[in-house]
Amino acid sequence: MNTDNTASMQNPNPRTKSYRENLLESLKNPEEAAQYLNACLEDEDSRVLRLALRDVADAMEESAR
Numbered sequence: 001m002n003t004d005n006t007a008s009m010q011n012p013n014p015r016t017k018s019y020r021e022n023l024l025e026s027l028k029n030p031e032e033a034a035q036y037l038n039a040c041l042e043d044e045d046s047r048v049l050r051l052a053l054r055d056v057a058d059a060m061e062e063s064a065r
Helices: 005-009 019-027 030-041 046-064
Strands: none
Touching: 019 030, 019 046, 030 046
């Protein structure tokens, strides 16, 4: 039995992107990022917006490299 959690989190098919990779790629587009943040603002839970802001910041950091 494999108890290493990192192995289970790896993409099983290296030819496809993970959800997070696709999300960050789309958030590099300012219009997509704005729509994403606007959608998250509709949620009453402030944690949703906080996570969305982190996603957008990660995407921007990635595109600056």
